Amino acid sequence: MDSFDIFKKLSVGAKFKKPEKIATHPEDDKSNAKQIKVKAVGDRIPEALSTFDMMKKSYSLSPILMENLKNSGYTVPTPIQTQAIPVMLQKRQIFACAPTGSGKTAAFLVPIIHHLNKPLNKGFRALIVSPTRELAKQTLRECTRLCEGIGLRAHTFTKINKDKEKFNPKLAQKFDILIATPNRLVFLLQQEPPAVELNNIEWLIIDESDKLFETGVRGFRDQLAIIYKACGPNAKRAMFSATYTVEVAKWSKKNLDGLIAVTVGNRNTTTTTVEQDLVFVGNEEGKLIAMRDLVKKGLSPPVLIFLQSKERAKELFSELIYDGINVDVIHADRTQQQRDNTVKAFREGKIWVLICTELMGRGIDFKGVNLVINYDFPSSAISYIHRIGRTGRAGRSGKAVTFFTNDDKPMLRSIATVMKDSGCPVPDYMLEMKRLHKNTRRKLEKQSIDRNEIRTKPHRYHKPNADIKDPASSKSKKESNDKSKKVKVKKNLVSIIHVDQTSKVDKKRKLNVSKEHKVVKKTKKSSV
Numbered sequence: 001m002d003s004f005d006i007f008k009k010l011s012v013g014a015k016f017k018k019p020e021k022i023a024t025h026p027e028d029d030k031s032n033a034k035q036i037k038v039k040a041v042g043d044r045i046p047e048a049l050s051t052f053d054m055m056k057k058s059y060s061l062s063p064i065l066m067e068n069l070k071n072s073g074y075t076v077p078t079p080i081q082t083q084a085i086p087v088m089l090q091k092r093q094i095f096a097c098a099p100t101g102s103g104k105t106a107a108f109l110v111p112i113i114h115h116l117n118k119p120l121n122k123g124f125r126a127l128i129v130s131p132t133r134e135l136a137k138q139t140l141r142e143c144t145r146l147c148e149g150i151g152l153r154a155h156t157f158t159k160i161n162k163d164k165e166k167f168n169p170k171l172a173q174k175f176d177i178l179i180a181t182p183n184r185l186v187f188l189l190q191q192e193p194p195a196v197e198l199n200n201i202e203w204l205i206i207d208e209s210d211k212l213f214e215t216g217v218r219g220f221r222d223q224l225a226i227i228y229k230a231c232g233p234n235a236k237r238a239m240f241s242a243t244y245t246v247e248v249a250k251w252s253k254k255n256l257d258g259l260i261a262v263t264v265g266n267r268n269t270t271t272t273t274v275e276q277d278l279v280f281v282g283n284e285e286g287k288l289i290a291m292r293d294l295v296k297k298g299l300s301p302p303v304l305i306f307l308q309s310k311e312r313a314k315e316l317f318s319e320l321i322y323d324g325i326n327v328d329v330i331h332a333d334r335t336q337q338q339r340d341n342t343v344k345a346f347r348e349g350k351i352w353v354l355i356c357t358e359l360m361g362r363g364i365d366f367k368g369v370n371l372v373i374n375y376d377f378p379s380s381a382i383s384y385i386h387r388i389g390r391t392g393r394a395g396r397s398g399k400a401v402t403f404f405t406n407d408d409k410p411m412l413r414s415i416a417t418v419m420k421d422s423g424c425p426v427p428d429y430m431l432e433m434k435r436l437h438k439n440t441r442r443k444l445e446k447q448s449i450d451r452n453e454i455r456t457k458p459h460r461y462h463k464p465n466a467d468i469k470d471p472a473s474s475k476s477k478k479e480s481n482d483k484s485k486k487v488k489v490k491k492n493l494v495s496i497i498h499v500d501q502t503s504k505v506d507k508k509r510k511l512n513v514s515k516e517h518k519v520v521k522k523t524k525k526s527s528v
C-alpha cells in the first residue's frame with residue numbers, strides 16, 4: 001500500500017465525477033448550446049444574435065471587424081455574446097452575468113469598437129476597468145487583435161512612476177480605449193494637474209464588477225466612485241461578471257437608466273465542463289502528501305495551484321521546486337516584470353505548474369489549463385467559481401481538485417452547494433451541514449485561516465541526535481533513493497518522513513530557491 005492509499009483509507013472525504021458535459025460554446029455542440037438559458041430583463045430587449053452575420057445586416061458592423069472576429073476563431077457567438085452584443089450595439093446600459101470562460105470580453109469589446117468607429121485624436125473615449133494588471137493586459141491583447149486595421153488604439157498603464165512622469169492628457173490623444181486597474185487610474189486622476197482625463201469617455205465597462213464593488217482593504221468601491229465622477233454623467237455603463245451579487249444588481253437597477261440585465265445559465269454556478277473533486281486531507285501535512293501523490297500519478301500540464309496568501313505560495317513553491325517540478329510562482333511580492341515573465345512563460349508552456357494566489361483567480365484566460373488545484377480551500381463560493389473557472393474555458397473540458405481539512409468545514413457547505421447547483425453529485429452530509437448566518441459567513445470570508453507552514457517535516461518521533469538508519473539502505477541504491485520518503489501511520493495520523501535527507505534537503509533548497517523566491521517565515525498577515 002503506498003502513501004496515498006493509506007491516506008485515502010484514513011480520509012473520510014469523497015471524490016466525485018460529474019455525470020455529463022454541456023458545451024458552453026455553440027460550435028462544440030450545437031444541440032447543447034441551445035439548452036443554455038439566456039435570460040434578459042428590461043424594456044424593449046433587442047433581438048438576440050443567432051450568427052455574427054446578423055450584426056452586419058442589422059447594425060452595419062464594419063467588414064474589418066467581422067474579419068477580425070473570424071481571424072480570432074470566433075465563428076458563432078457564445079450565449080452571452082448573442083444577447084449582450086445587440087444590447088450594447090443599441091447603446092443600452094447592461095448588467096451581464098455569464099459563466100467563466102464564456103466570451104464576455106468580446107461581448108463588450110465588439111460593440112465599443114463598433115461605436116468608436118475610427119480614431120478621432122481626442123483621447124480616451126472608452127474605459128475598461130479591470131481588477132488586476134494581468135487581466136488588463138490580457139484585455140488589451142484581445143482589444144488590439146479586434147481593432148486591427150480599424151486604426152483604434154488601446155492603452156494600459158505600465159510602471160507607476162513612469163506614468164507619473166510621462167503620461168499626460170496630450171499623450172493620451174493618440175489613444176481611444178483605456179484599460180486600467182482602479183488603483184493606477186485613481187493615482188493618475190489625483191495628480192495635480194490630473195495625468196489622465198476622462199471627460200470624453202462614452203463607454204465605461206466594469207469587468208469583474210462584483211469584485212470591484214467589494215468594500216475592503218483595497219477600497220475598490222471608493223476608487224470606482226472617483227472614476228465614475230471623472231467620466232461624467234453621459235458615459236454609458238456596462239457591468240460584466242461571472243458571479244452575481246445582489247449588491248451590484250441593485251446598484252445597477254437604481255443607477256443605470258434603461259438597464260437590461262442579461263444572465264446566462266444559473267446564477268453563481270461553475271462552468272459545466274469542469275469535473276470537480278473534493279478531497280479531505282486531514283491536515284496540512286496531508287495536503288503535501290496529496291499534492292505529491294497527484295504529481296506521482298502524473299499531472300497533465302498546464303496546472304494552476306491556488307493558495308490563500310503569498311507567504312504560503314512561496315512555501316509551496318520551495319517544496320515543489322525541490323521535487324524537481326517545472327514550477328513557478330506568481331504573487332503580489334514579485335515585480336511587474338517578474339509577473340509578466342511568469343505569465344508569458346506559462347502561456348508558452350515553458351512552465352508547467354503555476355502556483356498563484358487570488359491575484360490570478362479572476363478573468364485570466366490561459367488556454368487549455370487542464371487542472372486547477374485548490375491547495376488552500378477558497379474563502380468563498382464566489383472565489384471557488386472564479387478559481388476553477390481558469391480551466392474548462394471556451395467549451396473545453398477541465399478538472400478541479402479542492403483539498404480540505406477540518407479547519408475548512410465551516411465553509412464546506414457553500415462550496416458543496418455550488419458543486420451541486422452545477423450538476424455535480426455531493427454527499428448529503430455536506431449539504432446538511434449547518435448553514436452559516438450571513439454575517440458569520442461574511443466574517444469568515446474576510447479572515448484567512450491560520451494554517452501551519454507548508455514544509456516537509458522530519459518525523460515527530462525522530463530523536464534529534466539518534467543514528468537513524470534508512471530502512472531502505474539494505475536495498476539497491478536506486479531503490480533506496482526512490483524510497484527516501486517513508487510513511488508511518490500512528491493513531492490516525494499520516495506523516496511523511498525524509499528519513500536521512502533532512503539537512504541535505506535544506507541545503508539543496510537554499511541552492512535551488514533564488515533570492516526573490518526565498519521563503520518568508522509564516523506570518524499571520526495574509527495577502528495575495
Ligand SMILES: Nc1ncnc2c1ncn2[C@@H]1O[C@H](COP(=O)(O)OP(=O)(O)OP(=O)(O)O)[C@@H](O)[C@H]1O
Nearest residue numbers: 074076077078100101102103104105242363365394
Ligand atoms: N465566439 C467565440 N467563439 C470561440 N471562442 C471564443 C468566442 N468568444 C470568446 N472566445 C474565447 O473564449 C475564451 C474565454 O473568453 P473570455 O476570456 O472573454 O471569457 P470570460 O467570460 O471573460 O471569462 P472570465 O469570467 O473567467 O473572465 C477566450 O480564449 C476567447 O478567445
